[in-house]
Amino acid sequence: MTKQEILDTIELRQSTLKTWLNCAMMYKFRHIDKLEPSFRYPGTVHGSALHLVLAWLHEGQWKGDLRALYTKALNYQLYASEEEHIPVRWKGDQETEIEKLKLNAVEILENYRSKDYNRDALVLFAEVQFRVNILSYSFTGTIDQVRKNPDGTVELLDFKSSQMRPNYYAIPNDIQLSLYAYALKYGQLLVDGIWVKPNMLLDSVGIYFLRGHEIYKRKVPGKEVGDEKGSPFIRTTKTIQDLRAFRTEIRHQLSAMVKPWYYPNTASGACSYCSYAEHCIARNDTIPEKQADEAQLLLAELNMA
Numbered sequence: 001m002t003k004q005e006i007l008d009t010i011e012l013r014q015s016t017l018k019t020w021l022n023c024a025m026m027y028k029f030r031h032i033d034k035l036e037p038s039f040r041y042p043g044t045v046h047g048s049a050l051h052l053v054l055a056w057l058h059e060g061q062w063k064g065d066l067r068a069l070y071t072k073a074l075n076y077q078l079y080a081s082e083e084e085h086i087p088v089r090w091k092g093d094q095e096t097e098i099e100k101l102k103l104n105a106v107e108i109l110e111n112y113r114s115k116d117y118n119r120d121a122l123v124l125f126a127e128v129q130f131r132v133n134i135l136s137y138s139f140t141g142t143i144d145q146v147r148k149n150p151d152g153t154v155e156l157l158d159f160k161s162s163q164m165r166p167n168y169y170a171i172p173n174d175i176q177l178s179l180y181a182y183a184l185k186y187g188q189l190l191v192d193g194i195w196v197k198p199n200m201l202l203d204s205v206g207i208y209f210l211r212g213h214e215i216y217k218r219k220v221p222g223k224e225v226g227d228e229k230g231s232p233f234i235r236t237t238k239t240i241q242d243l244r245a246f247r248t249e250i251r252h253q254l255s256a257m258v259k260p261w262y263y264p265n266t267a268s269g270a271c272s273y274c275s276y277a278e279h280c281i282a283r284n285d286t287i288p289e290k291q292a293d294e295a296q297l298l299l300a301e302l303n304m305a
């Protein structure tokens with residue numbers, strides 16, 4: 001594939017960059033070959049459902065029934081979203097697993113709602129689409145939340161619900177956060193069907209780690225039963241100089257992304273839980289594609305493929 005063909009094939013979304021940085025091979029499968037993952041993890045579906053409920057809370061349903069809101073959001077993610085046809089890899093009995101997700105969601109959302117800093121924040125944008133040109137390439141994506149805090153500061157938050165707390169020291173270099181901050185300064189947001197230019201330089205950007213609102217069920221050193229696991233905020237700042245440095249970083253990443261060779265990231269340990277592992281195992285870079293296809297056909301005839 002030529003550089004132009006690759007550029008014509010990929011969509012420059014925040015998820016494209018994220019996948020590229022995680023594993024170049026996965027980036028090829030997902031964004032160039034347009035292959036779908038073999039499965040979805042319940043945790044990913046849970047995170048997407050929580051995002052929806054958080055947007056609804058700030059859109060006028062602050063006092064809503066959390067279990068009912070979460071159930072509606074989860075059902076949407078499971079049965080009506082763009083990915084509804086991709087099976088979910090449940091660990092055990094589906095109903096039991098879903099009940100656990102609901103209990104966890106209510107615990108997180110109740111504690112989110114109990115905080116003055118959330119109740120009193122003025123949410124300017126939630127789950128809002130953006131588009132921004134960088135070096136004549138158009139990047140698109142979705143920003144979780146931009147809020148005006150009671151002290152007047154404006155901050156961008158990316159909600160995370162992974163099991164592990166994101167690394168504090170990695171946040172200043174998080175390329176997705178830089179892309180969001182860049183889009184708010186130089187790009188456009190889709191608000192009520194109209195593209196607007198917010199031209200915002202934020203006071204802070206950061207991760208809102210939702211599992212910080214989970215509570216300890218057992219006593220651990222320094223914490224009592226019922227205590228929350230910790231502050232959900234992991235913040236950094238993005239100055240104009242940082243945004244310029246980000247533009248340079250994008251140039252470097254893009255020049256590598258459009259070269260037609262891709263290296264599996266087997267060093268990170270991500271392969272063991274990768275939803276593209278089946279595609280990855282099937283690849284064989286040392287055998288030409290035509291020869292591999294012929295071998296597959298022969299195996300199929302022998303009922304061995």
Ligand code: SF4
Pocket residue numbers: 023024025026264265266270271272274275276277280
């Ligand atoms: S299995 Fe490993 S190398 Fe292959 S796509 Fe997934 S993360 Fe990348």
